[in-house]
C-alpha cells in the first residue's frame with residue numbers, strides 16, 4: 001500500500017474540499033505585507049531560533065541535537081481546560097507555560113543532574129520519574145503525562161536499537177536531505193506518525209517530524225550535518241496556535257457553525273473532518289503567504305541574505321501568537337487532545 005499524501009499535497013487537497021474553513025486572499029496578502037516589513041530582521045532569520053529563545057541550546061553539538069530530539073518527541077498538547085489555571089514551570093528565576101514549560105522542565109532536570117536527553121536514561125525512565133521531571137509549580141500537571149512516559153520509553157529504546165542512542169546518527173543517515181530525515185523519523189518512531197483520512201484519501205501532516213527537522217536545522221545553524229539542501233520543502237507545522245493567529249490576522253476564516261463550536265470550548269477529535277480542515281487550510285494558507293511574500297520581495301528588488309521559507313514564517317507567526325496572546329483572546333484555538341501536536 002503506497003504511503004499517505006505528503007503534507008503539502010494533503011493541505012492543498014483539504015483546502016480545495018474544505019467546508020467549514022476557508023482562506024481569505026486579502027488576508028493572505030496583508031500578512032505577507034506584515035512579514036515584508038520584517039524580512040531580513042532577526043525574527044525572520046535562522047539565527048533567531050537561538051537569539052530570541054533563551055531555553056534553546058546555545059551549542060551546535062551532538063548533545064544539542066539530542067536535546068532537540070527529546071523536546072520534539074514530547075512537543076504536543078500543552079493547552080489547559082482553563083487558560084488561567086495551567087501547568088507552569090519555574091527555571092532560573094523565570095516562569096514558563098505551554099511549550100516553553102516543557103523546555104524549562106528539560107533544562108531544570110539537566111541542572112538537577114538528571115540525564116533526560118540521554119536515550120539510555122529515558123528508554124527505561126519510570127512514570128514516577130517522568131512525573132517528577134515534568135512537575136508543575138501549580139496544581140495543574142502537564143497534560144498526557146502517562147502518554148509522555150510511554151513515548152519516552154518507546155522512543156529511547158528505538159534510538160538505542162537503531163541509531164546507537166544518538167539522534168545525530170539518524171540525521172547523518174539522511175545525507176543532508178530534510179525529506180529523507182522526515183521519512184526516517186516517521187518510519188522508525190511510531191509516535192511521529194501524524195497521518196489520518198480526509199474524503200477517502202490518506203493524508204499526512206507529520207507536524208512533529210517536520211518541526212524536528214526544522215529545529216535540527218536551527219540548532220545546527222544550517223551548517224555541517226544540518227545543511228539540508230531541501231530545507232525549503234518543509235512546510236509550516238500544523239499545531240493549535242497557528243490556526244488561531246491566522247484567523248486573528250484575517251488570513252483564515254471559520255464558518256459560523258464551527259466558530260460557535262470552538263467558542264463553546266467543544267473538543268474536536270483527532271482526524272475529525274473539521275479538525276483536519278483547520279490543520280490543512282492553515283498549512284496551505286502559510287504556503288500561499290510564503291508565495292506572496294517572495295513575490296513582494298522580488299518586486300521590491302530586495303535581496304534577503306537568507307531564503308525565506310515556511311519554517312521561518314511559521315516560527316515568526318508562532319512567536320507572534322505568543323506575544324499577542326491578549327489581543328487574540330476573542331479567537332478560540334481548537335481543542336484536540338492528542339500526541340501529534
Ligand SMILES: Nc1nc2c(c(CN[C@H]3C=C[C@H](O)[C@@H]3O)cn2[C@@H]2O[C@H](COP(=O)(O)O)[C@@H](O)[C@H]2O)c(=O)[nH]1
Pocket residue numbers: 048049053056075076077078079097098099100236237238239240241242314315318319341
Ligand atoms: N506551528 C508551530 N507550533 C509550535 C511551535 C513550537 C515551538 N517552537 C519554537 C521553539 C523554537 C522555535 O524558535 C519556535 O519558536 C511549539 N509548537 C506547538 O504549539 C503548541 C504549543 O503552544 P502554546 O500552548 O502556546 O505553548 C503545541 O501544539 C506545540 O506542539 C512552532 O514553532 N511552530
